[in-house]
Amino acid sequence: MSEILKVRNLKKYYPVSSGTLHAVDDVSFDLNYGETLGIVGESGCGKSTLGKTVLRLINPTSGEINFEGKDITVIDNREFTALRPQMQMIFQDPMSSLNPRMSVSQQIAEPLRIYKVFKNSADLEKRVLELMDTVGLARRYVETYPHELDGGRRQRIGVARALALNPKLIVCDEPVSALDVLIQAQILNLLQDLQKERGLSYMFITHNLSVVKHISNKICVMYLGQVIEQCETKELFNKTLHPYTQALLSAIPVPSLKNRRERIILKGELTSPINPKDNCRFAPRCLYAREECFSSCPKLQDIGGNHQVACHFVKEINKL
Ligand SMILES: Nc1ncnc2c1ncn2[C@@H]1O[C@H](COP(=O)(O)OP(=O)(O)O)[C@@H](O)[C@H]1O
Ligand SMILES: [Mg+2]
Numbered sequence: 001m002s003e004i005l006k007v008r009n010l011k012k013y014y015p016v017s018s019g020t021l022h023a024v025d026d027v028s029f030d031l032n033y034g035e036t037l038g039i040v041g042e043s044g045c046g047k048s049t050l051g052k053t054v055l056r057l058i059n060p061t062s063g064e065i066n067f068e069g070k071d072i073t074v075i076d077n078r079e080f081t082a083l084r085p086q087m088q089m090i091f092q093d094p095m096s097s098l099n100p101r102m103s104v105s106q107q108i109a110e111p112l113r114i115y116k117v118f119k120n121s122a123d124l125e126k127r128v129l130e131l132m133d134t135v136g137l138a139r140r141y142v143e144t145y146p147h148e149l150d151g152g153r154r155q156r157i158g159v160a161r162a163l164a165l166n167p168k169l170i171v172c173d174e175p176v177s178a179l180d181v182l183i184q185a186q187i188l189n190l191l192q193d194l195q196k197e198r199g200l201s202y203m204f205i206t207h208n209l210s211v212v213k214h215i216s217n218k219i220c221v222m223y224l225g226q227v228i229e230q231c232e233t234k235e236l237f238n239k240t241l242h243p244y245t246q247a248l249l250s251a252i253p254v255p256s257l258k259n260r261r262e263r264i265i266l267k268g269e270l271t272s273p274i275n276p277k278d279n280c281r282f283a284p285r286c287l288y289a290r291e292e293c294f295s296s297c298p299k300l301q302d303i304g305g306n307h308q309v310a311c312h313f314v315k316e317i318n319k320l
Contacts, residue, residue, distance in 0.1 A: 003066075004169055004201045005031040005054070010063035012046075012053050019275035023049040025225035027063075028300075029218075031169075034195065036202040038212030038233065040248070041222035044270050047205045050222070051171040054203065055087050056080065067169070085115060085165035092174035094154035098146045105142045107157050108132065111164040131160040136190060152183035159190065171203045176211065188215060209245075210252045213237060221245045224273050224281040227300060231307035241309045241318050244282050280312065288317050 012024040023046045031037045039047050052058045054065055056072055065072050067087065072080060091097035098107055108128045118124040132139055135156040146154050155175060162170050172191065176184040192215055194200055206212055212219060212233070219236050221229040221244065229242040240246050247264040254261060266285050280286070283293035292312050300310045303320065314320070 002032050003030045004033045004068060005203075006064070006066040007054060008064040008066070010050070010053060010065065011061045012049050012058065013061045016274060021274045022225045022276055023273060024053060024060075025276070027220075027222075027225075027227050029220050029227065029230060031201055031203060032217070033168075033201055034199045035217040036195065036204050036212075036215055038216035038219040039203060039205045039222060040207070040209050040212060040219055042207055042270065044273075045222045046225040046273070047207075047222060048173055051089065051173050051203060051205050055089055055171055057089070085111075086168045088162040088165065088167040088170050090155075090158050090162045090170060090172045090175045093178050094151065094158045095146060095178075098154060098157060100146055103143050103145055104132070104137070104149075104157055107146075108160045108164060111161055115165060117165070127164075131164060134163065134194070135160045136186075150183075151179045152186060155179065155183075155187050156190070159187070159194070163194070166198075167200070169201045169203070171205065173205045174207065175204075177206065177208070184211070191215070209248045221248070224270055224276065226281060226310065227308075228282065228310045229308065230300065231305070235305060235307055239307065239318075241303065241307065241314050241320075242282075242311050243286050243288055243317060280310075288313055 008028045010027045014021040053060045105128050137156045176187050216233050219233050220227045229245045240249050247266050250264040268285050278297050280293040283289040298310045298312045300308045302308050
């Protein structure tokens, strides 16, 4: 079995006063052991909801989440509690995901305490120090508090907490978006090293396509709750097919003048995810939209090479 995670037709809808909000709308993907799946899309497209639903921090409206071959949407609480340590999350803003009143050692010890991993406090302390070493947090910070540390060190606490229970899968929800570029690279390197050492599988959520370019094996591009393009990372950058992904890619600065690409500026913002019509959700902003795009929603189709795109006119636009 090469997939640690197989998600099928996952939906998360929220009832709101004006109707039903389709936060995640029929999303399917696979994640292999030891690999990274990038989930990319702009703010509000449903990335965090997808990540939290996959870990069952929130319950899905429908769909399957197969973790190591077991559908975790149908197992009972006892069985799920036993699985929970294997699936962890790292959040975007360590300042708001950490408890300001808890010291570094208390924060890192918390998951170990909850799961009663150690019987005596000396073993617990030893494990906390080991985890600090693992994430590159100097032991002198052990009794400091989050506000005394910079963003990078705070995020290292987040990583240590996620690692505490020896997980197999970690959902990283914009783990570097709140950090300076230099610190971003350090945390990304740390995550990659940990992946190599421990065979971890990552779902790596970001609004920034360039962040996942070098760290993910596959990428899912999301738009208003749906996956609109999905393939291997190399393929996505060599052969960008969906007009939305093309626009995202054009926004990444290229260091050489020769290879400069024209920036595609998207008009308008995401349309409302409440009671969406059966049309292409990107159509109102698409440079190529035609009548059909406003009357039927394109399905995700394989166009060869395990490259899936949801666009009625993908072949014409890309002269395939
Ligand atoms: N608890 C909730 N109740 C109602 N709507 C929600 C809730 N959580 C998220 N949403 C909505 O779901 C959509 C996706 O949100 P989110 O997953 O946070 O997007 P992203 O992480 O891509 O920025 C947004 O329109 C957001 O307003
Ligand atoms: Mg989010």
